[in-house]
Structures are given as structure tokens and as C-alpha cells.
Amino acid sequence: MKIYSINVNDLSDEELRLGFEQMSDERKESVMRMQNKKKRNLRICADALCRKAISEFYGVKTDEIQIALSPFGKPYIKNLPVYFSISHSGDFAVCGASITEQLQEAKKWVEKKNKGGKYMHYGKLLRG
Numbered sequence: 842m843k844i845y846s847i848n849v850n851d852l853s854d855e856e857l858r859l860g861f862e863q864m865s866d867e868r869k870e871s872v873m874r875m876q877n878k879k880k881r882n883l884r885i886c887a888d889a890l891c892r893k894a895i896s897e898f899y900g901v902k903t904d905e906i907q908i909a910l911s912p913f914g915k916p917y918i919k920n921l922p923v924y925f926s927i928s929h930s931g932d933f934a935v936c937g938a939s940i941t942e943q944l945q946e947a948k949k950w951v952e953k954k955n956k957g958g959k960y961m962h963y964g965k966l967l968r969g
Contacts, residue, residue, distance in 0.1 A: 842939040843897070845890045848932050849882045857882055860889040863903060867910050883929035887936060891916070891927050894938035898923060 852860075861869065868888060875881045892903040899921055907919040916927065925938040 842937060843894055844935065844937045845894050846933055846935045847886050847890060849879065849886050849929075849934060850932055852882075852886065857885050860885040863892065864888055865908055868908060868916070871910065871914075880929070883934050886934035887927040887929050888916075890934055890936035891925055891938070894925065894936050895921060895923055898938060 861872065864872065864885070872881050872884050875884065888908060889903075891908065892906050895901075895906050895918060896903045901921075906921065908916050909919045911917055918925070923938060925936060927934070927936045929935070
């Protein structure tokens, strides 16, 4: 299992735009319905972190990962068998990903940030 985190304030408007462009139309619509800009940006970061984590597990490009929403509004990967949990709280978005086990809420990991565990911070997540 790997856990990724990012501070939304570390990303430029251009990086957020690139992250938004990689989202499926379904996810984009969900983000655009959000009234709060900070929450929209956190959702974009969480989606990008999910793509990064799954990309590393499977060795695929981030734009090849198809994230969709279940009928209950929860994200899942259409084209790969992977467990993941994404969350955002405060200024941070987090994603935990595993190919072997179901994950608990990633929000717990925000509270433990830098206090043990295997955190990988991607401040430059969307840049080249």
C-alpha cells in the first residue's frame, strides 16, 4: 500500500487546469457543480493523486486510467483492478492505493501526516 498527499496551495492555476483536463467528463461535471473553489481544487488534486498512485502500481500512463463514478457517486477505476481511497481535508488531498487489500478512509492519514507511515508528497505532481 502507498499513501500520497499534496497541499493544494503548492499547485499553480496551470497545474490545476492540467489536472482538471485529465478528468473524465463525468468527474468534470461533478467538480463544476461544486460552489466552493477550494473544494473544487481539492477534488482535482485528489483525482490527480489517485492517477499517480495507480500509474505507479500498474506502470501505465496517468491519462490511460479511467476514473468513473458509481451510482452512489463514489469513484472507481473502470479499466484496472485496484483498491483506492481518496479524501481531502483542510489544504490537503490524500490518496491511498493498494492492489491487494481494501482500504479504509484516507482521511485518517491526513491526521498522521509526517508522523510515521509511508507518505510520498507530490508537490510537483502535475509538472512533466
